[in-house]
Amino acid sequence: MAILSVKGVNKRFGGLQALGDVNLDVEENTCHAIIGPNGAGKSTLLNVLVGKLIPDSGSVVFDGQSVLGRKPHQINQMGISRVFQTPEIFGDLTVIENMLIPCFAKRDGSFRMHAIESVRDEGDMIAKAESMLDEVNMLDKTDMLASSMSRGDKRRLEMAMCLVQEPRLLLLDEPTAGMARADTENTIQLLKDIRTSRGITMAIIEHDMNVVFSLAERITVLAQGTPLVEDTPDNIKGHPKVREAYLGEAQV
Amino acid sequence: MTDQTTQTPVSTPARAKPAKGGFLGLTSNDSTLLMIIFGLLIFAPFILNPFPEGSAMAQFNAGYPDLMQRFVIFGIFAIGFNILFGLTGYLSFGHAAFLGVGSYAAIWSMKLVTLNVIPAIIMAIIVAGAFSWVVGKISLRRSGIYFSILTLAFAQMSYALAYSVLTPITGGETGLQIKNTDNPLFGSLNPGEIGRANFFGLEMGNSYMLEIGNWVFTFNLGYYIAAVAMLVAFYLSIRIFRSPFGIMLRAVKSNQQRMNYTGLEPKRYTLWAFVISGMFAGLAGGLMVAMDTQVGPERMFWTASGEVVIMTILGGAGTLMGPVLGAGFIKYLENIVSKINKDILHQWFAFLPDGFEDLMVTLVYPFVGKGWHLTMGILFMLVVIFLPGGLVEGGKRIAGLFTRKKTADKES
Numbered sequence: 001m002a003i004l005s006v007k008g009v010n011k012r013f014g015g016l017q018a019l020g021d022v023n024l025d026v027e028e029n030t031c032h033a034i035i036g037p038n039g040a041g042k043s044t045l046l047n048v049l050v051g052k053l054i055p056d057s058g059s060v061v062f063d064g065q066s067v068l069g070r071k072p073h074q075i076n077q078m079g080i081s082r083v084f085q086t087p088e089i090f091g092d093l094t095v096i097e098n099m100l101i102p103c104f105a106k107r108d109g110s111f112r113m114h115a116i117e118s119v120r121d122e123g124d125m126i127a128k129a130e131s132m133l134d135e136v137n138m139l140d141k142t143d144m145l146a147s148s149m150s151r152g153d154k155r156r157l158e159m160a161m162c163l164v165q166e167p168r169l170l171l172l173d174e175p176t177a178g179m180a181r182a183d184t185e186n187t188i189q190l191l192k193d194i195r196t197s198r199g200i201t202m203a204i205i206e207h208d209m210n211v212v213f214s215l216a217e218r219i220t221v222l223a224q225g226t227p228l229v230e231d232t233p234d235n236i237k238g239h240p241k242v243r244e245a246y247l248g249e250a251q252v
Numbered sequence: 253m254t255d256q257t258t259q260t261p262v263s264t265p266a267r268a269k270p271a272k273g274g275f276l277g278l279t280s281n282d283s284t285l286l287m288i289i290f291g292l293l294i295f296a297p298f299i300l301n302p303f304p305e306g307s308a309m310a311q312f313n314a315g316y317p318d319l320m321q322r323f324v325i326f327g328i329f330a331i332g333f334n335i336l337f338g339l340t341g342y343l344s345f346g347h348a349a350f351l352g353v354g355s356y357a358a359i360w361s362m363k364l365v366t367l368n369v370i371p372a373i374i375m376a377i378i379v380a381g382a383f384s385w386v387v388g389k390i391s392l393r394r395s396g397i398y399f400s401i402l403t404l405a406f407a408q409m410s411y412a413l414a415y416s417v418l419t420p421i422t423g424g425e426t427g428l429q430i431k432n433t434d435n436p437l438f439g440s441l442n443p444g445e446i447g448r449a450n451f452f453g454l455e456m457g458n459s460y461m462l463e464i465g466n467w468v469f470t471f472n473l474g475y476y477i478a479a480v481a482m483l484v485a486f487y488l489s490i491r492i493f494r495s496p497f498g499i500m501l502r503a504v505k506s507n508q509q510r511m512n513y514t515g516l517e518p519k520r521y522t523l524w525a526f527v528i529s530g531m532f533a534g535l536a537g538g539l540m541v542a543m544d545t546q547v548g549p550e551r552m553f554w555t556a557s558g559e560v561v562i563m564t565i566l567g568g569a570g571t572l573m574g575p576v577l578g579a580g581f582i583k584y585l586e587n588i589v590s591k592i593n594k595d596i597l598h599q600w601f602a603f604l605p606d607g608f609e610d611l612m613v614t615l616v617y618p619f620v621g622k623g624w625h626l627t628m629g630i631l632f633m634l635v636v637i638f639l640p641g642g643l644v645e646g647g648k649r650i651a652g653l654f655t656r657k658k659t660a661d662k663e664s
Binding site for chain 1: 277279488491492494495496497498499500502503505506507509510511512513514515516517520521524528
């Protein structure tokens with residue numbers, strides 16, 4: 001069953017048709033990659049999914065409910081978490097505090113006036129945060145200031161912050177963009193581990209073909225705002241239309 | 253801010269031993285901090301009066317009720333301001349408006365209901381809280397400099413209105429005082445008697461003088477009521493800093509985008525920080541009226557809003573002690589350094605040969621008396637440039653030097 005279903009979505013910016021009649025189904029418990037050349041509309045589509053942009057027409061249904069018109073924080077509370085191109089974390093806070101925030105958000109909703117309670121008394125939340133940090137091998141960095149970590153660690157932390165919320169769908173926006181080779185490999189491994197251990201549904205936007213083909217189970221190719229083809233990675237590799245639109249310039 | 257006091261100590265059974273020795277739900281460090289404030293407040297009449305009466309240094313004594321009350325009231329004001337500015341980073345330039353509104357609410361409570369200060373202070377907190385909710389709701393539609401400008405506009409508007417069209421409520425230019433025509437609902441005043449603020453019958457002005465040798469120490473009821481209020485305010489501020497809500501406020505400062513995509517509403521958290529700090533300002537305004545039963549619109553002038561910003565930054569924004577230190581520092585300069593005149597300077601430098609004496613007086617004079625603003629300005633610049641963490645950071649660096657020396661001694 002499709003957990004996320006995009007139907008007939010159109011989005012125009014002035015004279016530019018950024019998305020034209022996009023149809024896309026993300027099946028539960030798969031990793032679905034969306035690829036395409038620059039300007040294909042990948043980021044626009046992602047911004048529609050998280051509530052940052054509202055499409056001109058069409059529908060986006062997540063788990064039986066429309067996400068259109070909802071704000072980003074409401075969409076997150078529905079169970080969609082997002083990982084950004086450059087890691088978005090709370091740089092002025094320690095790693096454990098970074099982890100506690102999504103824990104509180106998951107338990108208390110989008111706002112709660114817990115101003116007198118002490119964080120130290122939140123034993124359950126701290127334990128949950130620490131076990132998640134353990135899972136991404138960051139338990140030794142608990143009291144570090146988040147901004148003082150390496151890019152790769154920031155990415156891990158951001159991932160952990162999303163995962164600790166146990167999202168139904170994890171959206172990844174070029175998670176390895178601008179990363180060194182070793183960090184890219186680490187990130188791929190991390191994502192693979194998460195896929196197998198948690199069976200989490202992922203939708204990933206990516207430029208790096210290496211990342212796409214080692215993770216994705218379904219691939220949608222976007223070109224000029226329209227899905228060109230959707231298939232398994234093996235079939236995509238050899239697809240003549242895809243080669244023409246996109247892969248012709250890249251070595252696969 | 254990488255300052256230790258802003259970070260929530262999270263101790264977990266797995267890694268660290270739970271903090272011991274604390275009370276009232278605080279860690280031992282925070283309890284110590286609270287005890288220090290408690291001690292300072294209780295013994296302020298002694299601490300601030302170190303010089304005997306009639307001595308050359310007596311003008312440095314600050315232990316008289318009027319000034320001690322001001323220390324404490326502005327301390328509360330700055331503690332509250334710091335909850336907004338120190339944690340969320342939203343710089344309000346109109347907090348004096350909440351102090352003023354609180355003052356007006358308090359004096360009306362005294363004029364109409366009762367001369368007891370407690371209901372007046374409670375009224376001040378409620379009215380200031382409600383007003384700050386409205387101002388915050390509108391101002392928080394923008395952030396950064398635009399937010400600051402909006403709050404400034406609101407405060408100046410309140411000031412101008414209090415002066416003009418709101419005269420029936422605010423008394424306009426003359427302000428409001430308790431008059432012999434006021435007859436509060438609860439109270440037994442003789443006709444024509446001017447009511448005095450009291451705490452369940454005890455008058456605010458009540459003082460006990462303790463004379464030891466040449467020293468005179470004054471224990472004033474009004475001061476101690478304000479001191480209790482500040483102790484409570486400081487305690488609440490610690491609790492807020494260490495709470496999940498406090499983490500959220502620091503998250504607002506750090507990354508609102510991430511908050512949104514984590515399912516949180518940064519604006520709502522900021523609004524409540526704004527309201528809480530507005531209520532602290534209202535408490536300060538109410539206490540001002542309790543100590544001295546009169547209000548004028550100049551209390552809401554923009555320089556008053558600027559003063560609390562300077563206090564907080566000077567002491568150390570985002571730290572617990574900073575605002576208290578900053579408020580104390582500035583009020584001391586304003587009230588003590590400003591009183592030093594040429595004659596006093598001549599007395600000080602009398603031991604020097606005549607020419608040198610005049611030279612020294614000429615050199616020092618611009619920085620004292622009416623020139624105290626210059627001293628404060630220079631001090632503020634030095635702190636902002638060399639100690640971005642404020643006086644608290646300065647204290648830590650000095651403490652750091654000593655501990656380093658100690659460890660070096662041990663090693664050698």
